[in-house]
Amino acid sequence: MIEPIIKPIEAIIAETRKEIQPFVFKRLEARTPRKAGEKIARTITVTSGKGGVGKTSLVANMAICLAQAGQRVIILDADLGLANIDVVFGIRPKHCLMDVINGDMNIDEVMIQGPNGIQIIAGGSGVSELAELEPDKAARLFNQLRFLEDKADFLLIDTGAGISEGVISFCQAADQIVVIATTEPTSMADAYGIIKIISKRRPDSHVSLLVNRVDADEEGVQVYDRVARVAEEFLGFQVHHLGTLPQDRNMHLAVRQQTPLMLFSPMSPAATGLRKIVSQAFHELPEASPGDGIEGFFTRLAKLFKGGSTQ
Numbered sequence: 240m241i242e243p244i245i246k247p248i249e250a251i252i253a254e255t256r257k258e259i260q261p262f263v264f265k266r267l268e269a270r271t272p273r274k275a276g277e278k279i280a281r282t283i284t285v286t287s288g289k290g291g292v293g294k295t296s297l298v299a300n301m302a303i304c305l306a307q308a309g310q311r312v313i314i315l316d317a318d319l320g321l322a323n324i325d326v327v328f329g330i331r332p333k334h335c336l337m338d339v340i341n342g343d344m345n346i347d348e349v350m351i352q353g354p355n356g357i358q359i360i361a362g363g364s365g366v367s368e369l370a371e372l373e374p375d376k377a378a379r380l381f382n383q384l385r386f387l388e389d390k391a392d393f394l395l396i397d398t399g400a401g402i403s404e405g406v407i408s409f410c411q412a413a414d415q416i417v418v419i420a421t422t423e424p425t426s427m428a429d430a431y432g433i434i435k436i437i438s439k440r441r442p443d444s445h446v447s448l449l450v451n452r453v454d455a456d457e458e459g460v461q462v463y464d465r466v467a468r469v470a471e472e473f474l475g476f477q478v479h480h481l482g483t484l485p486q487d488r489n490m491h492l493a494v495r496q497q498t499p500l501m502l503f504s505p506m507s508p509a510a511t512g513l514r515k516i517v518s519q520a521f522h523e524l525p526e527a528s529p530g531d532g533i534e535g536f537f538t539r540l541a542k543l544f545k546g547g548s549t550q
Contacts, residue, residue, distance in 0.1 A: 280387075282394045282536040283521070284317075284413035287420065288429025290400035293451045294419045296494055297484075297513070298397040299327045303501040304517040305393050306355035313350070313391040316362030317409050318399040325361055328353050329497030332361035339383050340376050346383040354502060358390065362397075381541045388533040393521070402433050410437050412539035416446045417481060422453055422462055431466050438476035447481035447520065459483025482516040484509050 285301070287294045295318075302312045316324040325332050334349040351359040387394065396413060398406045410416045416437060420430035430448065437444050448466055450459035460483065467478040487509035493500040500510050 280391045280394060280533045281415065281521075282396065282413045282533055283415045283417060284396040284398060284410050285417045285419065286398040286406055286410055286433060287400050287418060287426075288402065288431070288433040289420075289423075289426045292400075292419045292421050292426055293490070294400065295324055295327055295397055296490065296500065297419060297449070297451065298395050299324060299499045300501045300510070300513055301517055301521075302353070302357050302393075302395050303355055303499050304514050305521065306357050307501070308518065310392040311356065311390065312393045312395065313358045313360065313387055314353070315360045315394060315396045317396050317405070318362050324359060324397050325351070326497060327494065327499060328359065330359070332359070335361040336380070340380050342376075342379055346387065354499070377541065381537050384537045385533070387537075391533065394533050394536065402436055406433075407436055407440060408540060408543040411441045411444070411543055412536050414445065414536070416444055418446060418448050418478075419451055420448060420462065420466070421451050422458055427462055427466060431469060434466070434470055434476070434478060435474060438470070438474045442476070445479065446476075447479040449481040449516070450483045452486045453483050454486060456483050456485075481520050482512070484512045484516075 285294055285298045298314060302314050305312045314324055318324075330351055330353065332349075332351050334344060336349065338344040338349050339346055346360070349360060351361065353359050396409050398409050400406075410433070418430050418434060420426045434446055434448075437446060448463050450462045453459035453462075460480075463478075463480045463483075467480070470476045470478045485508045487500075487507055489504040489507035490500050490509050493503035496503060500507060501514075504510060
């Protein structure tokens with residue numbers, strides 16, 4: 240007697256997932272449209288012209304500030320080569336965007352639960368391939384990403400440092416861009432460099448400068464004034480002042496402990512300063528319009544990666 244061949248349970252699950260996938264996408268695409276007047280999620284890209292200015296740590300702590308204020312927050316790690324937002328939180332992602340691109344998982348399944356209800360989408364593998372995606376994979380990815388709109392009040396995008404096309408594209412697509420700089424002359428020059436490119440690519444961008452690791456608040460204000468004055472004079476472009484943050488030994492200790500500063504030392508000088516900046520600046524963004532928000536962000540981003548324009 241020949242024994243029946245029993246398929247491994249993994250194979251059965253994989254087949255089932257493949258069969259049901261088209262129906263999942265149809266269900267998502269048939270989602271009830273947002274009602275007029277409902278809150279639109281905001282997309283904020285945080286970038287820097289130079290590495291080593293504390294950008295990723297600030298993204299993590301901004302997210303916690305917003306979450307502690309009752310906001311739903313998603314972080315997208317868009318660093319194309321050195322994705323490390325998960326390191327700051329002390330977590331190890333098992334999946335990333337590539338699993339969504341390949342159709343193996345939905346966006347909900349690759350998101351990692353962080354502190355205070357923050358959701359994290361790991362970067363690295365998957366993000367760097369966006370520009371070369373096959374049309375069907377690109378459509379699948381962006382259709383999935385669009386539906387993050389219902390899951391967040393804020394989407395924070397942590398880009399890599401520098402002025403690569405990928406970084407600029409994420410900046411162009413966002414509702415607001417936060418450029419991080421320090422008082423070092425090279426950091427100031429690089430911050431101006433990325434602002435210059437953004438001003439040419441999308442003149443209506445809302446760009447803010449945050450000066451990190453200052454010895455005195457006046458020092459940070461002087462850095463902002465210099466960058467903003469040059470941008471106004473030579474580019475005809477307005478740079479907003481997000482604020483300044485002090486040198487704080489607790490930030491270095493928090494990074495070593497792989498714990499965001501807001502949880503490691505919530506009353507430290509930098510934590511107190513960042514909480515004030517977030518409570519004031521992020522809740523005073525320009526009034527949202529139907530073209531803003533996460534859905535608008537990914538629609539613009541898809542066009543940019545296909546060589547299109549945001550205008």
